[in-house]
Amino acid sequence: MAKHIIGTVNEIPTGKRKIVDVGGRSIGVFNVNGEFYALRNSCPHQGGPLCRGQLAGTMLPSRPGEYRWGRDGEILRCPWHGWEFDVTTGKSFFNPHRLRVRSYQVTVESEASIEEADASVESYRVTVEDRYVVLHL
Numbered sequence: 001m002a003k004h005i006i007g008t009v010n011e012i013p014t015g016k017r018k019i020v021d022v023g024g025r026s027i028g029v030f031n032v033n034g035e036f037y038a039l040r041n042s043c044p045h046q047g048g049p050l051c052r053g054q055l056a057g058t059m060l061p062s063r064p065g066e067y068r069w070g071r072d073g074e075i076l077r078c079p080w081h082g083w084e085f086d087v088t089t090g091k092s093f094f095n096p097h098r099l100r101v102r103s104y105q106v107t108v109e110s111e112a113s114i115e116e117a118d119a120s121v122e123s124y125r126v127t128v129e130d131r132y133v134v135l136h137l
């Protein structure tokens, strides 16, 4: 599995995303409450640019007459027709067992551990204190 440096942790703050082209694929890397996730930027419905969609939350299970909102920033809504996906798993929100978007492993690594990463995608000026967001394909 090849490693690709996407950027530094500071470049993708909580609630933000970065869309990159790696290995001929467009991939969105999201920072959700300090955890990083990566999804293919192609909606399984009709190929829309899913990772450019709005991030939101959703209604949570609750008792009758009670309304609870949660998971803010974890649900990604496709900009074309509004299908929703869980950013943390890639599973669709309405049919999680049968429909999902491809997800990829993302790690945060220090300079010492990424010597074998492919830095040819983009180059960054970094300092020793920087930690890198690394995509595994």
Ligand code: FES
Pocket: 043, 044, 045, 046, 047, 048, 050, 078, 079, 080, 081, 082, 083
């Ligand atoms: S292309 Fe994404 S919902 Fe239709």
